[in-house]
Amino acid sequence: MKKMKNWLLTGLFFMIVSTVFSQGKVTGTITDATGGSLPGANVAIKGSSTATSTDFDGKFTINSTTGSGEIVVSFIGYDNKTVKFTVSNGSTTNLGEITLASNSNELSEIVVKSTVIDVAKDRKTPVAVSTIKAAEIQQKLGTQEFPEILKNTPSVYATKSGGGFGDARVNIRGFNQNNIAVMINGMPVNDMENGSVFWSNWAGLSDVASVIQVQRGLGASKLATPSVGGTINVITRTSDKKEGGSFSSGFGNARNFKIQGSYSTGKLSNGLSASVLLSQTMGDGYIQGTQFEGSNYFVALGYTTKNNKHDVQLTVTGAPQWHNQRSTASTIATYQQYGTKEDPNTRYNADTGYLNGEEYNIRKNYYHKPIASLNWDYAINETTKLSTVLYASWGRGAGASATGGIKGKAYNDVLAFRRADGLIDYDKIYAYNSGQTVTIGGLTGPQTRTKIGGVYQNSSFFSGSNADWNAQTNTNTSGISQTSSINSHDWYGAVINLNKKLSNTLTLDFGFDGRTYRGYHYTVVNDLLGGGEYFDNFIADLKPNGRHLTTTYPTTVQWNVFDKKNYEKISFNSTGNVKWYGLFTQLEYSKDNLSAFIQGAVSQQGYKREDDFVYKSGDPLRSTPYENVLGGNVKGGANYNINEKHNVFVNAGYYSKQPFFNSVYPNNRSTVNPNLTNEKILGFEAGYGFRSKYFTANVNLYNTNWDDRYLRGNALPANTVPGLAANTTYTEYVGLNEVHSGFEFEGSSNITDKLRITGMFSYGIWEYKGNATVNAYYTADNSPVPGYSATQIYMDGVKVGDAAQMTASLGASYEVLTRFFLDANYNYNDNLYAGISPINFASPTNKGSLQLPAYGLVDAGWSYKMLVGQNKDKSVNFRLNINNVFDKTYIAESRTNIFADDNVSSTNPALGTYASNNRLYKGVADANQVFFGFGRTWNFQLRYDF
Template identity: 85%
Template sequence: MKKMKNWLLTGLFFMIVSTVFSQGKVTGTITDGTGSLPGANVQIKGSSTATSTDFDGKFTLNSTTSVGEIVISYLGYENQTVKFSVSNGATTNLGTIVLTSNSNELSEIVVKSTVVDIAKDRKTPVAVSTIKAAEIQEKLGTQEFPEILRNTPSVYVTKSGGGFGDSRINIRGFNQNNIAVMINGMPVNDMENGSVYWSNWAGLSDVTSAMQVQRGLGSSKLATPSVGGTINIVTKSSDKKEGGSFSSGFGNGRNFKVQGSYNTGKLENGLSASVLLSHTMGDGYVDGTAFDGSNYFIALGYSTKNDKHDFQLTVTGAPQWHNQRSTASTIAVYQQYGSLDRPNIRYNADTGYLNGEEYNIRKNYYHKPIASFNWDYKINETTKLSSVLYASMGRGAGASATGGIKGKGYNDVLAFRNPDGSINYDKIVAYNSGQTVTIGGLTGPQTRQRIGGLFQNSSYFSGANTDYNANTSINTSGISQTSSINSHDWYGAVINLNKKLSSTLTLDFGLDARTYTGYHFTVVNDLLGGDEYFDNFVASQKPAGRHITTTYPTDVQWNVFDKKSYEKVSFNSTGKVRWYGAFTQLEYSKNDLTAFVQGAISQQGFKREDNFVYLPTDPLSSTDYENILGGNVKGGANYNLNEKHNVYVNAGYYSRQPFFNSVYPNNRSTVNPNLTNEKIIGFEAGYGFRSRFFNATVNVYNTNWNDRYLKGNALPAGGGIVANTTYTEFTGLNEVHSGIEFEGYSNITDKFKVNAMFSYGIWEYKGNATVNAYYQADNTPVTGYTAATVYMDKVKVGDAAQMTASLGASYEVLTRVTVDANYNYNDKLYAGLSPVNFTSPTNKGALELPSYGLFDAGFSYKMLTGKNKDKSVNFRLNINNLFDKIYIAESRTNIFADDNVSSTNPALGTYASNGRLYNGVANANQVFFGFGRTWNFSLRYDF
């Protein structure tokens, strides 16, 4: 008996020793055939042992068994299983493992949801480009979030005025109001006008795991406004591996950013958590565009042990304020404060000084957090239910100037300018408070008059207006700072049931519901020396009007649940939008053929409430819902000819409801009698080539957009019209967008990689349209621009380059030391629409701006740290526009070189004959220049 016990103990001892010494390490490198895949999930099958690849795509796993399998997953790629064997205490290197682009699985729980429509390479028949988190983290630097897409075919990005978060993006010639932006399957375009304000999402670059740009109709099952394309953003989730990072960065313009994050990883009880906090600030590249912003991200997750249920709660927000450059000055003004050859591209006609400190009357301040709850329920092996509930409360405004002084606005080119072009806000305060001042453009000293013993400001330029108090003296309006509040409450849900009908057929069916309330009114921020603000826009209080002394600071509202009470002026309306939708998709997949047909229907209801324009007893003070039906149908197929070649085709039709301001034009509650849905017909075909050393995709497309409603640029100054005081509306506008796109990349060697892009579009208007122009202050029509015919046939669509190309390369000069460079070229760029140029059938068309190319460069170094070299310190330097190229990014006007400098005196000659050209462009055009050379450096510690 004793011998048996000894044998048992000896056997048990050897088993323990065998187990201990069978532990070994498994290493390898994950790539997509062209480059490393940082953040890929690597897990030993049947165990909880897992890790993620580092910046170089490398991983190390500690195995407790001598043989097994590892499972590798990454967004947009097929999951891959690799067998391994490891000797006792040894290390097995699996070498380079190449993933195949063909899957939407991701180690992060949110992408398991069928609500998130991720396109799959060589399967989903759409034109798509995927931007990895590592590229965003490395190359974005101090650029705006959309700018990471500038090397994507048919994408044009401009910083617009240059304020923090004021950039805009076009895809295939369509602006971002007509591009669907989705975050974890949630639509985030404004429900009233389709807008996307990137300053509200300034923190997205910090929390994005991957971003997909689907050009054209896209793969989203929802009835989204994806005329030009869809930007799918997948954020981080809570169940990443345990660890975190801390980073700090700085750049020109005293730009500074600090960020920290931590993930618990998936705990044994199924819980997980992730948190990220960051803060950024700076003076801005453009004069007077200081900014300050924060970002927070919190994700909590839970998954059951049987993997039937996955829950994810995510809250993220980016409260910020930033000063703006809203005035597009003429080229001549930029030259005036620079030189003829080198205009002062930083010049800002809105900024100046007040009490010795920099002051800008144009300021944006906003906080728009979004919370989502994702639930994925695996009912059985063939059925899955995915749901997302979300809510967003936006609080904030854009501050600007209202009123004038004897017909002069705050940004008048002469009235209040210092010799350096900055605004003398002290002079405005002096005049408003009754002091005698000299105002450029007016003769002699100027002194304002009291009204009722007070210096009274209002929204009028000169005090003479039919809505103004009849007893007041003329020329006493004054200038004030006011804010246009645009807050909202938004709630929504998307539910999708995914059913595998057979080995080849999969059916999706879902519901999409949203409700939105937008609050629009104006408040007074600063009387700038005045005693009170007179407002006479409330119908129930005319003709006496109201005398207001309460002012409100331009501070960011962190507590979005606080619905503050304001004393409102000028206008006060509430817009309500209800959205009910249903969608379905049937997908066929067998061997090398994948095909789908998809349909969606939605009913949007629009309701307007206004107790300023209308008396409480007027039925128009609160309208009924104007319900409009819309929807889409689309389909496509992809066929893999072999392992290297594939072809695809898709087509679709959209009947899209108009935006809120088209249903209720001119800020009134009367429904547009000519209301009609916009009709979009799209067709696309493509070819793909995939190999070990070279990947390429070629697409051709054609999109017809009929019955478009467009809010256009302001009328140019002149003929009694002050610059930037009007807006225009086009109706009956038809467009045709067609083109070809190429995208390719190659790993010449393991260390040397090249990427390239080319796109050429033909984007033109078709037929004629009608335009109306209104004054911004009170929405009254501009004489001569009421239902005017504009001749648009064959006119080029403006605001985006119709030919783009880029060529980039990176080279690992030493181990983990990489240099990279990229050249981006833009041509066939046309100015925005100005209706005065198209009132004649013999118009000159759209003004073509000079082409330009930008060269960017970067340097990266990664230093491994820690006992196991599993931590790292990362250095990154970005230099954008290395050669300091001066270029016009956009123009608000269409003034040609051979146009007369005077419409009333042709004898004065043309801009060309007078030498008033810059790079071939008439210097009277109102433009925004792009940024010159900028740089940023960052240091990040990953642990």
Template identity: 80%
Template sequence: MKKMKNWLLTGLFFMIVSTVFSQGKVTGTVTDGTGSLPGANVEIKGSSAATSTDFDGKFTLNATTSVGEIVISYLGYQSQTVKFSVSNGSTTNLGTIVLESNSNELSEIVVKSTVVDIAKDRKTPVAVSTIKAAEIQEKLGTQEFPEILRNTPSVYVTKSGGGFGDSRINIRGFNQNNIAVMINGMPVNDMENGSVYWSNWAGLSDVTSAMQVQRGLGSSKLATPSVGGTINIVTRSSDKKEGGSFSSGFGNARNFKIQGSYNTGKLENGLSASVLLSQTMGDGYVNGTPFEGSNYFVALGYSTKNNKHDFQLTVTGAPQWHNQRSTVSTIATYQKYGSLDEPNIRYNADAGYLNGEMYNIRKNYYHKPIASVNWDYNINETTKLSTVLYASMGRGAGASATGGIRGKTYNDLVAFRTADGLIDYDKIYAYNSGQPVFINGFTGPQTRAKVGGVYQNTFSTGSNAPGGASTGTSGISQTSSINSHDWFGGVINLNKKLTNTLTLDFGLDARTYTGYHFTVVNDLLGADEFYDNSVASLKPAGRHITATYPTDVQWNVFDKKSYEKISFNSTGKVRWYGAFTQLEYSKDNLTAFIQGAVSQQGFKREDDFVYLPTDPLSSTDYENILGGNVKGGANYNINEKNNVYANAGYYSRQPFFNSVYPNNKSTVNPNLTNEKIIGFEAGYGFRSRFFNATVNLYNTTWNDRYLKGNALPTSATIPANSTYTEYVGLNEVHSGIEFEGYSNITEKLKLTGMFSYGIWEYKGNATVNAYWQADNTPVPGYSATTVYMDKVKVGDAAQLTASLGASYEVLTRVTVDANYNFNDNLYAGISPINFASPDNKGSLKLPSYGLMDAGFSYKMLTGKNKDKSVNFRLNVNNVLDRIYIAESRTNTFADDFISGTSGPTYQSSGQVYKGIATSNQVYFGFGRTWNFSLRYDF
């Protein structure tokens, strides 16, 4: 009996051991119903066993129990729990697991912080599109980061001058100063002017997990400048699965990039880390625009075992320099250095040679690292506190030219041009150093005169310009306008689930910004010194400067270098205090919210150049302005396939810094008023296994828009560049319809498409006032001048866009894809002062154009478990090498007279290109470009 008992105990023990330590495998494939989901997180509930899906969406897990549940989650999808059972030593295949949702949702399982306002599909009532990391990594190639959004409805992206990172984006007819850009919940628009310089963020393409574009007022709880929309960028986190990658790519114009990354995964002690480094360089597609950029990303994380606290420290930066094309040439100039039918679209009026090497006086160099600490605290099952503290120190400048020779600037169309249109910097250097040179357009050799025994450069225009600027005593220098800053901020949000249906958010947003603005001399180009007479306390003697500073990237942003400054030196300070709240109702098929925010911005200006130290205007008090917004909306899911939504909102937005203190002076603008934005939107969504689509209707009214204009035309009483203009009562209305769809025709063939049609016009007439630059006083006779803007088209973006794309898996993991993007109703940028006559011709319509892009991908699985891969990718953009005008700075019509009010027109004299007068200043888009990349994921 005792033996029998021992055998029973022994058998029971072995049964327990075999159950606990069984080594069965669980496999499966994760899709979204339309295609595989590589990189989805798969873990056994209640254990440390976890993995992620491969490039085909497949996974294999070693189970230590015979029964259990696996939890599958993926950025942009609802998580799913699946039960399994497996025998010891065997394998259980769960088949295909479909995650519900589409690319328009970012699940909070991955986006843990409630500070990050991510729109959720069939729940958040806004128009939204999401670009996944895989698509960014695969298709971006050598394009600019914003260009990945060009196939999103109502989005228009151009490369502008064509330098590295100089692209710009427009959403629903609003430029990027009026688009909120958020990174992990942090606002990154410049606090002085709302600008976003993509060259400072070139590395984002390497570290972005997903990018979501919310068109319209968006779902952000902060009082952000989201007139046209919000771009939410979610970067990779430290607790990604263990592994890494190495990649290398190259393309035309000697474009080269190398990158490496590694993630530790979440360790047993709760710590995690992620590191990424990359380097890119190239000659640039446009002549004379070489560049070099780096990118670093470091993330450290810690989670407590009970998951109550999660900390993420992130530091990222993208130091870079790139030469630019800042001079906007006329179509005739591009034709001159190309042909009438094929203008030289690579032509750069700023490029040339100096001492036998390519030289460009226009250069941008900047380093803007940003560090953030995210803390998410799960207080209890119904309460969560999310906090982000961040800091950014930007250091850098844009280099350009100052001064003139014989009254000619460096980029004069004739004076210093070689036969192929390049700038003869050798000639400028020779003249600056006193050598006799022949200047195009002048008779005989020209020799420079000394001032005080030296060759002295100075300014050629403005109050500092001596009479010699147009004679023989002035030269040309390279100078940089420094635009550095220190920026600190924080956002805190308390998320409280009041009931099963009501959730309340309340938070605070605080920021402080100090911008440093001054000019330094980089290169005297052969001269001996620079004369500056800008400092009020040193007038009339001025200063004789010999110090020069290189145009190098400053890696150490904590070093506040000492400079000898010229031209201007001012410090702009902005303080921001805000509070926001949101109440959300969610029950069954209905989700509704109401949201409100209030903020106070304070603007302060310091200037020790224009003003004496004893002058109160040398350091102003803060000019505090109150603003805010209120938004609300609702989404109703009719059934599993159909949903409808609507939203409305009102913004009272404070003016930018240069509106408060116009024209670099410290006198507060007496006409300050908040801009008012009213938005309405409605939409319909359809979701099925084979077809997803969204349709949106919108109307946005923008009243009391502030706009600073150009100088008045030169006359007998108005010297050149001595005035500036401001517009009062400038209103716009932007309305339109948008469609976005996705379909998997077969398991291997997938289609995407979008269409948007906008009517973006000025509403009513406005008035313009003119002021003297010297003291901001009104110019007599130029106050409240009417400009006839009613029904004039808003320029700088295509009001009709469409695209159609297809992807086909030819063989297993061998895919070809193509996309055609069409743009029409594209109008030139305008200056309202040109509409002083009631019978004006409106905005100049540019030719429509379409671009074809194509790609080829091959993924080769490697490793014992096929959990590693080598990925090949070839991108070809503008396959058909289409020549097209991407933007125009001027509004000259083909039937305009070439000069005066009579005589030949541009049309009658044959000076037109595709129906456009060749005197218009334009930027052409890029021709055919290509890039190839090879990546190893392990």
């Protein structure tokens, strides 16, 4: 009997073990309504921690330890789908093709768990949105700048600006990137002092981004962000993407080279996961003298509890880089001088040259801005979820430029230090600085400097007289140095969001957004270029004797961001402190075909300035109290799905946007702007969407009013007021208003299983509304310029410049052979106006904004995916990109507004106009300072996915 019991227990034990540990595989393919594969869709076995992601072709394989169950498929912008399965021990069950509803937001390689990340959902979130998935970023970006991947999105205008690595910029609906909210995994990254986004600091985003959503207009963010033009929402890789990795190498023109490797563990049985990516890139740059080198690192660590109640993600990413720049926008005539009249040398760089036989550029950017975030998502119960992100960013770096002058001549003077080929003769500057006799263009006879106190003394002194300077300093002794303006910061923040499902139709979000920022701004000496010392006399406590400095600091990237360098500072030294406290809430309604929301956010920003150079010890302005400014927004919208194919939406919103730091404390002084006021933005939008198996389309209409815009302008021209010296003033505009209205279309069509067509068209009317006034102040003490207060400028109807108001694109991709694709895209830009200075509109009969020539560019490429490995589950990928295939020459932006019928001389009209003197290029006066776009570029990439 005892043996019988043992046998029964043993048999029962083996049955249990064989049941628990039975192994079976479930496979399938995830597609959208058009039949297209969805790479990166999440596939999980319900009730367990077992999960995987689909591969590039939408296929998945998942192991099940039970004979039956349900898999849950999820994908951003698509409805979740649950599918039952049964599998025999040791066998494989193929579920075939699983189709998810909706197809406009084909996001990849990411599952958003956090309610902090505001992802617009197709046919539900009532905002205008375009989505770019990881596969497209990896394939088509190549050697382009990160913002350029957005150029085929409606109302987006992206240019390379000066052409240095990471110096690109982007406009949305006519608003520059200072007024576009850039978010990374729900974290705001716009500079807290001025709203700037320097893409060189984020050059690695193209490597780690899983998806980019461009939410035009008000956007879906619940935070009180400065999204006047829109929101660029970047969602990075996660630690728990499926196990595997990749290795890639690429090269292109201008000796561009990049290498990259990544690996992810996938979610382990204990809930832990990790993902790592490293890359390195370098090159000579397309523009003369713009060599660069950049690295990128990304580390993500994750943990998910077995009951899926807690999900924690720790992410650290950074992109330390240095790059030489082209900061000087030369005139068209200068580009022609070093090329030909018909074929200007568009690669010409007025900042680069040679020193000691080697290429040397005094303009250089070097920066390292890692960002770390800890995301915790807590599913409290079936109806309540808490999402928290704690983040920190430490920026360390600067932009190097030239300080000082030689007898009133700057380093980039068109005559003084220019070689016959147009490059700067830094050897001549070095020779003069070190006391050698040289000939300087524009000056008569040989030139030799004299010593002060036994040394050749450099300074920021340029020309003329200045009582702050050493009495011996004059135009015979000044020199040119390379200095760097440090712009470092420590930034800490937290966003907490509680998501509560009140009923089957209502969901409430409310949360807190807190940030603290400390920015360090000062200048250091990098290179005396042959000089013996640097004389600085900007510290109020040390005047009139000043300081004599000999220490120089290299222009190298600081990898250790926690090392606060003890630099000898020159010229200025100030610290900007910004504190931000915000509360936000959103109520969302969703039932059947109708979804609607209303949002509200309020924030208080405090600004504090510290300055121990301008102000003496004991001066209360040396450290100001916080100047607190309240702002916020309210917005709402609704989407209605007429049927499975048609939907419509509307939204509206109002922003009271706090001014930037330099608006609160203008001209780097610690007195609060007496004209301080919030900017007011009122926006309306309506949209229509169409979905079918073969064609999708989105149409949007929008109107945005931007009132009380703060804008600081250039100095008044010399003698505007009798006796006024040049570059001793600045201007400020009051009551400047803009209206941005427009139409947008975006569509795609699967003509056949192998041919896909995409297109977009946008037309904007972006103009200033009404007139404004301008005030002028002396830079020395912020005192008003007599006779130049509340001077009227005539802006009504003037076109907003710096971005194309009409854009269009048409693209096609065709699968010639299995997994062998050819693609091409045509991008067209028109109604492009030059950047303007409102001071040019003091007359009611002004000519408005200068319109630049329209241009269209063709990009093309081919790709091939070769399946390898025993199970054909690995691949080798080949990709060739050619941008601007036909090598089109075009003006991408102009910093001046000089018209063809303007006189070539303001003092001698008898000399005629630019047109009468045959000084036009494609109808544009050759005195305009412009940046041309890049000509033909190419790159090739080889990637192994495993």
